[in-house]
Amino acid sequence: PAVSRAQMPGFLSIDCGGAANYTDARGLRWTSDAGLIATGTPISTPNTSSTDTQYATLRAFPSDGAKHCYALPVATRARYLLRATFLYAGFDGDDAFPEFDLYLGATRWSPVVVYDGARLVTREAVVLAQSSTVSVCLSNATTGRPFISTLELRPLNGSLYRTDAEARAFLALAARINFGAPSPDPVRYPDDPYDRIWESDMVRRANYLVDAAPGTVNVSTDKPVFVATSERPPEKVMQTAVVGTLGELTYRLNLNGFPGDGWAFSYFAEIEESVVPETRKFKLFIPGLPDVSKATVDVGENAPGKLRLYQPGYYNVSLPFVLSFAFRKTNDSSRGPILNAFEIYKYVEIEPGSPDALAMASLASRYTSLGDWANEGGDPCWPSPWSWVRCSSEPQLRVVSINLSGKNLTGGVPPELVALSFLAEIRLDDNMLTGPIPDLAASSNLSIIHFENNQLTGSVPSYLSSLPKLTELYLQNNKLSGYIPKALKSRGIIFNYAGNMDLKRQGIKRSTTW
Template sequence: MPGFVSVDCGGNESYTDELGLEWTPDSQFVYGETTRISAPNENRKQYMTVRYFPADNRKYCYTFNVTVRTRYLVRTSFLYGNFDESNVYPKFDISIGASHWTTIVIYDANTIVTHEAVILATAPAISICVSNATTGEPFISTIELRHFNGSLYHTDFETQFFLSLSARINFGAETNESVRYPDDPYDRIWESDSLKRVNYLVDVAAGTQRISTTVPIDVNSDERPPSKVMQTAVVGQNGGLNYRLNLNGFPGNGWAFCYFAEIEDLKPDEIRKFRLVLPGNKELTHLIVNVEENAQRKYRLYEPGSYNISLPFVLSFKKTNDSSKGPILNAFEIYKYMEINYRSLDALTMERFVSHYPKEVWAQEGGDPCLPAPWSWVQCNSDPQPQIVSMY
């Protein structure tokens, strides 16, 4: 697919997977070692290999050419599979360029850990780096980039912060399977609300019922969630919907939007109106949602939310007194704002310098010369925006 990059870390050949996605190996990468793994109930080819790195004070970066002033979804995944035969679960950092993204914490050898971010490309290349292992060895299974068109996920803060995904949920899902490409042309992964996790989508209100339709949904606006996701929903038959999510980094400032579409054929004397109950946020709590009216018709997307909200992440919807039907929810997304670190002072100069030595291994370390860890042959000071003080 144009605008799609899918890298099988540790792989040795190109192939097309069962979804029609084209994968390429990272065999040109000069750092780290590769090995095969096995995990119960997992046979997708991209997860059968990993590339791993020494647990030292360096960073190890993959660099991708991108289009400036374009937003990208960046997705990384990690399947440990006890690749080092040590049963020591790794813990290490991952960064986008000079900006810390998150800490990868492996709790189970056979569970895939996935992280996604949306970032505006401000330079012709993006680097994804692993570093700072505190246990085990840093490793990576896959890296994916997905080009976003137009204004998807535009925020007024995108030159200061990128978005790190906290939750993207398909409500009313009929199976535990996620929805992604080709149903979602941008290959976002919409997790089923049927998946059970500790402290995730719990405290569900009594009377919550799943509904679905086969009628196509008009999703040609805003963030364009896939029609397949919008064709299912939950409704609060007793007048309310309630979910509690314990998300890393929250309460905190984030981007949060709900996706609604009226997919029931209401009778002429029936009406569905409800509020999002959010203590401490009068603006959103006062918002009355009438999905069919707000979307201007049935089977069409309506997407209210906030570009900058601090949430405890208890989602609660209550029908209004004049409503005959309980609230509906088709999907939602929650991202946390992550501060962008705009590189060390010598970054541009050093990029030009190493570009003259494309065949030298030392010139291919990638990322920022100082952040989050310095290249192996430079020394940087400890200023907030560091500068190189020596090379050796």
């Protein structure tokens, strides 16, 4: 690895399943996930060839249909590179490789499909934080058990990867390739201060950079290259390239997550020395996509000059799953095309999830010390609901039932309930709640309310008699006082208020149930 140094501010590196915190050879500080997630089992990975400490363990989860989420702290409206990695290494001894889904909040980020137990699966995204946390969730196992090896969060300064669509879609990485690399090793931090991983074009695997044109050669320089453009690729990447000495560069590769609309940029710099003036002009060709070909690239003129970065590309382009492309020199060019690096991302439309998500997150945050149930994270309804919640799905994902019976809740009845207007059932019985019954009149679907066996005070609110669907109202064994609204008598509901010694029925001999 490159020479170690102190990591950049804001970096978060989580060793999933790891037992201790440590600093690796790159200077990156790794944190155990022990206090960051309430579910799953830490497992030591057998038979792994990786020498990186973070891949000696993983965290595995049951195939129970639930989702399992990490909530990562972020700064609202800041842009981040988010990376999740998965090294299976046969941890469960199963004959079937795992297959499950990775979610970013309520949005399906990507499937995670293991084809080779020894190969690292990596998923990266560029996201604009919409709140103070980003939830990364695993769910929907088709085979095997969901698992994760690492989670990494890297702040992106300035305008890096800014798009007009970032409030409604994030960028999922399909390819980030360093051409002309001297070895199969990737380039990353500290050579890239943002810790992007630039995969070497020397890596050999199926459908990755095949069909290279004859006459493709590597070139390099040890001279500084000016890289201060929009995305600031690292100088080390720009110091190598491939050149089509016979007039063209051709490649074919599969793009994870495509077909779809994407963000695609190439990085060029003239790094070859020449004793006589020469030109390097070429054009891009993609079969079946004639509109994608842009104006002629003249590296020396566009940069301008040698050892300077030129970054042409598309902020929104439709690309296929199998991408074949060629750079071909023009007739008036004395040299063949050059390519130092490129990146391709797919736009993933952000699913809004439940409109009740913010209120539910606030409610759960009151009780994080009381148990795993308050730390499940992600959207309360999607792709699966929290263990104590039921949701409807049509026409929107809405919370319709909350069951927090016997959870040792203290303080007042959570005020967030008032904002949950689609609630049909509330069970807060057998806790230590105090204060008055809140105004739930906006929840016109309420049919079952269980507040019994608490320490609630104040009167029985008159709005309860106006809830059109109310069938059960359990208020027994509290400290309620005053008179019971007369209208409740005629409703024919199951109503229990025993044990409230100061609660009375107006003009009627006291009883405890209706």
